Amino acid sequence: MRKRVVCAPLAVLAMALLAGMAVASTPSVTITSPKVGQSVSLRKTPVLGIAGTAAFATPAATNTKYYLRRDGCGTSNDNPHLSVTSGTDAGDGCGLTFAIVGVGSEVDHGAYVDYPASDGLPLTIDSSRNITGVIDLEGIQSASAGLVTVDLTLEGLENGSGVTVGTDSVQVLMVPGQTSYPVSFSFQPNGSVDKNDLAGIDLRIYIHGPYINSGFIANSGASWITLPTWSASFAQSVQVSLDDPSFANPIAATLDPSGWTAAVRTPAIGTHTLYARSIQGFDVSSVASSTFKVTR
Amino acid sequence: MTKRMRITTAVTTLALLLVAGAGSASGSATVHHPLYMPDVQHVGSPALQPPPICCIPNPGVATGLPAPGNMAYFGGHVQVAPKIYLVFWGWGEPGAFDHSTPGMPSYDPDGAAARMTAFVRALGGTTWAGVQTQYYMTNANGTNTYIGNPPNQLGGVWYDNTTPIHDNLSGLELAQEADRARAHFGVTDLANSQFIIAQPQKYNEAGFNSGAGYCAWHDYTLPSTYPGVTPGISFTNMPYVLNMGSSCGQNSVNSGYYTGRLDGFTIVLGHEIEETVTDPGAEDVVNGTYYGGWYDLQGWENGDKCAWVGYTGGATSPSSVPGGLGTMTGNDGKSYPVQSLWSNNSAAGTGYCAGAGTNLPVTG
Numbered sequence: 238m239r240k241r242v243v244c245a246p247l248a249v250l251a252m253a254l255l256a257g258m259a260v261a262s263t264p265s266v267t268i269t270s271p272k273v274g275q276s277v278s279l280r281k282t283p284v285l286g287i288a289g290t291a292a293f294a295t296p297a298a299t300n301t302k303y304y305l306r307r308d309g310c311g312t313s314n315d316n317p318h319l320s321v322t323s324g325t326d327a328g329d330g331c332g333l334t335f336a337i338v339g340v341g342s343e344v345d346h347g348a349y350v351d352y353p354a355s356d357g358l359p360l361t362i363d364s365s366r367n368i369t370g371v372i373d374l375e376g377i378q379s380a381s382a383g384l385v386t387v388d389l390t391l392e393g394l395e396n397g398s399g400v401t402v403g404t405d406s407v408q409v410l411m412v413p414g415q416t417s418y419p420v421s422f423s424f425q426p427n428g429s430v431d432k433n434d435l436a437g438i439d440l441r442i443y444i445h446g447p448y449i450n451s452g453f454i455a456n457s458g459a460s461w462i463t464l465p466t467w468s469a470s471f472a473q474s475v476q477v478s479l480d481d482p483s484f485a486n487p488i489a490a491t492l493d494p495s496g497w498t499a500a501v502r503t504p505a506i507g508t509h510t511l512y513a514r515s516i517q518g519f520d521v522s523s524v525a526s527s528t529f530k531v532t533r
Numbered sequence: 534m535t536k537r538m539r540i541t542t543a544v545t546t547l548a549l550l551l552v553a554g555a556g557s558a559s560g561s562a563t564v565h566h567p568l569y570m571p572d573v574q575h576v577g578s579p580a581l582q583p584p585p586i587c588c589i590p591n592p593g594v595a596t597g598l599p600a601p602g603n604m605a606y607f608g609g610h611v612q613v614a615p616k617i618y619l620v621f622w623g624w625g626e627p628g629a630f631d632h633s634t635p636g637m638p639s640y641d642p643d644g645a646a647a648r649m650t651a652f653v654r655a656l657g658g659t660t661w662a663g664v665q666t667q668y669y670m671t672n673a674n675g676t677n678t679y680i681g682n683p684p685n686q687l688g689g690v691w692y693d694n695t696t697p698i699h700d701n702l703s704g705l706e707l708a709q710e711a712d713r714a715r716a717h718f719g720v721t722d723l724a725n726s727q728f729i730i731a732q733p734q735k736y737n738e739a740g741f742n743s744g745a746g747y748c749a750w751h752d753y754t755l756p757s758t759y760p761g762v763t764p765g766i767s768f769t770n771m772p773y774v775l776n777m778g779s780s781c782g783q784n785s786v787n788s789g790y791y792t793g794r795l796d797g798f799t800i801v802l803g804h805e806i807e808e809t810v811t812d813p814g815a816e817d818v819v820n821g822t823y824y825g826g827w828y829d830l831q832g833w834e835n836g837d838k839c840a841w842v843g844y845t846g847g848a849t850s851p852s853s854v855p856g857g858l859g860t861m862t863g864n865d866g867k868s869y870p871v872q873s874l875w876s877n878n879s880a881a882g883t884g885y886c887a888g889a890g891t892n893l894p895v896t897g
Contacts, residue, residue: 351790357731392789397637397644436635439790490887519635 264522266293266390266475266515269496271529277503279531285410285503287477289525290496291515294469296432298363305352305372305440305460307331317350319440319462323355326456330376349388349443352455359519360438361467363391364431367423368403370462371444372419377411385409385446387420391462393430394437402426408446416452426464432471434518435461438464470518478512481505483523507529537848542887567704568815568834569772570804573781573841575746580752583816583832592624599856600831600838603877604668604886607825609814611670612767613678616688616726617653619715621646621733623698627731640692640733643775645798649731650690652799653806655863658684659768661803664835664863664874664888668811668827680810688726689718701739704752706844708759711768724766727809728749728768729802734776741772748774748781748801753806753815753824766811769805774798785844785851786858786870796870800858804836811835835875839886842873856886 268289272279277316303319307328326424359431372387387409391402405424442454454460475497476487476514490499497513508530515522617686623629634642641647656662662682669677691714711728720726724825731737741747752758754766774781774797782797784790809815812834814824828834843857845848853857861866873886885893 353790390789392633392791394791397647399787399789399794401789434636436637437791441790 250451258264261533263520264294264473264515264517266290266497266513266522266525268511268525268527269529271511271530273527274392275527275529277411277529277531279375279394279503279506279533282503284500286498286500287511287513288473288496288498289490291473291492291522292474294516296361296367296469299468301360301466301467302359302463303354303357303438303453303459304458305462307456311428315514315516317352317439317506319352319354323458323461324474329456330452331489334505345395349441352442353533357360358436358438359470360435360464361400361428361470361518362433362435363424363465363467364386364426364428366460366465367425368405368464369423371409371460372420372422373455373459374409374420374452375455375459377416377418382413383411385418387422388441388443388445389422389424390443392425392439392441392442393433393435394439395430395433395435397436398434400433402430410445415475417453432467434470434472436519441521473517474516475499475513477501477516480509481528482498482510482512484512484514500505504531506533542816564869567752568808568812569747569750569835570801570836570840571779572746573782573844573846574650574780576841578746580745581747583828583834583837590836593798599842599875599886600829600833601884602829602831603882603889604827604829604833604835604838604875606669606671606810606827607816607823607824608671609666609812609824610724611680611686611826612725612727612810613670613680614683614724614725615680615686615806615810616720618688618714618718618728619653619690619731620652620710620718620728620729621692623694623736624731624733625692625694626662626733626736628735629698631735633841636873640694643734643795643796645773645775646692646731648795649729649771649798649802650687651865651867652802652869653865654687654807655865655867655869656684656803656861657686659680659861660808661871661874661888662686662807664876665807665810667876667878668835669833670826688720693717694728696802698736699730700736702737703739705759705762707738707770708752708754708762708766709767711754711766712762715763723763723765723767724760724768724813727806727813728766730768730783731771732773732840734773737772738770739774740775741770748772748777748797749805750804751815755817755819756825757819758817767815769802769806769809771850773801774801776842779846782870785841786860792868799861799869800872803861804812804840804870807874808834808836835876836872838875839873842886843891852889852891855891857889857891858889859889861889 238407270288304323306320308316310328387407389405393400393402403426405422407422475490475501478484492496512526513525571581663771665680669679679800707730714728751769754762782800786795786796812826816825843854856873861871873889876887877884879885
């Protein structure tokens with residue numbers, strides 16, 4: 238029994254690592270100066286130097302694998318989405334259905350499907366490596382014939398705005414008698430999003446071209462996309478606040494290899510509290526505080 | 534007298550004749566309902582048509598096309614120095630949203646409040662808002678005062694998390710919230726002020742929730758319609774339009790999932806704001822008194838006449854159609870999706886939709 242208790246967290250950690258999820262390590266911070274209870278002379282120290290230590294998770298190259306999932310077929314909320322977990326999808330076998338069109342013509346159906354991520358966020362993109370994956374087109378009627386184009390657009394949500402992470406276009410020739418077409422793709426993310434923190438990810442799939450009869454994008458683990466990511470954010474900072482634990486007007490500290498430093502005008506005579514917190518991406522540390530006294 | 538002036542004068546004269554006729558015909562009757570902005574699927578819905586002006590049947594209008602015919606002045610006031618007050622009612626209250634977004638505040642996980650605030654802050658002095666400056670109100674001494682386009686039209690922002698909110702709000706409750714906002718901001722110049730009652734994802738106005746087919750509406754408080762509420766308040770019912778997806782503008786200008794996700798907020802909000810500027814009295818008629826400002830003989834205001842022009846469900850870009858949905862370059866240099874506004878001066882005085890960067894080649 239005891240052995241099981243010890244092993245369970247390790248198993249969870251191992252599964253998370255296998256799935257390519259970022260194992261977030263909460264940043265931390267301390268205040269080393271002024272020390273708790275320290276007296277500071279206002280006359281001798283008009284500007285108060287403050288310092289401390291901060292620890293951040295080291296970003297390591299990893300991957301985040303998303304599966305294309307669909308909760309229903311023809312319901313009011315079929316909810317096509319990306320998830321870092323796979324399973325049997327109730328909407329598998331449904332979804333994008335190709336219209337019947339004539340061979341040899343290019344028809345723009347204007348039909349695309351968005352798969353926004355429902356978990357595995359936020360992400361820090363590594364644009365030095367390729368995005369890879371498979372869009373599995375299944376249930377293609379055996380009489381189908383023609384060139385099909387699968388357009389992929391990956392968009393991210395950065396600071397509340399949409400940014401294009403990357404695009405790709407893959408062609409597949411459908412031949413009579415074949416009903417299954419796993420379409421592989423590989424493309425490099427835009428350099429503009431390298432090491433940026435994304436709060437959302439959406440994969441838009443648009444299938445078009447001259448083909449006949451119908452098919453769908455398979456779910457239940459058959460279609461997926463792997464993003465090259467970092468395990469932690471490169472955006473690291475320390476904020477300081479004097480007598481205000483809400484950090485309404487934070488002061489940015491300067492980071493250096495040994496910790497952080499900042500300077501504030503020494504406050505009025507009396508007892509004051511200095512607050513500090515470290516931030517890595519969207520993760521915020523516990524707040525450290527140090528109460529000190531200002532004397533004449 | 535130019536051709537344009539002759540046309541404007543003729544239309545105005547006709548309107549005044551109709552007003553006089555309607556006034557005597559209606560006697561003491563009160564003509565009122567909020568002025569809806571139909572969603573994309575309900576542009577021609579009879580239930581969402583403006584109240585009749587007099588005796589001309591409303592022919593409706595097809596989706597994607599402007600409603601032809603110039604607007605006329607009906608005698609009420611206009612907002613010559615607009616001040617727009619944003620009220621985010623209940624956005625920070627429990628249950629207001631069913632999701633969170635990393636890096637975004639819990640009271641605004643989609644960034645809708647931030648987008649609307651930035652939009653209102655940026656619209657002053659723009660070409661888009663400048664369409665309004667051709668319209669005026671006639672004073673008691675017979676002179677006209679034209680609508681201005683000052684650079685700062687944002688009166689204030691209030692996150693009201695004190696007054697409990699709930700789902701399926703009534704129009705009266707929205708008017709009462711507008712009245713609380715009036716008190717909160719200490720507004721005394723009601724004639725130039727308008728209050729946007731913006732609702733969070735999970736708590737919206739009943740008609741919007743029911744699928745009545747509109748994205749928003751604006752109205753004017755009178756004792757006969759909003760009893761107990763301070764009279765003379767112009768306010769907008771601004772639901773969380775993202776709940777209606779593309780029906781209320783999502784991705785109607787920008788195609789990206791995230792890039793176009795909030796398109797509807799500025800399109801719909803801009804529609805209501807500028808209708809309120811030119812028609813703050815919301816076409817109300819009480820005891821023969823016309824509170825309405827500018828609208829056409831079908832009751833269409835400057836936003837209605839250009840709503841969803843060019844929209845084809847994503848098949849083609851609405852910006853490729855004259856008067857179609859487009860963007861406003863704000864005074865902050867950023868682009869905001871908007872619909873165009875009816876301009877009597879466009880097309881050499883014939884009138885057309887303008888201001889969204891999709892003008893006809895001939896503009897007034």
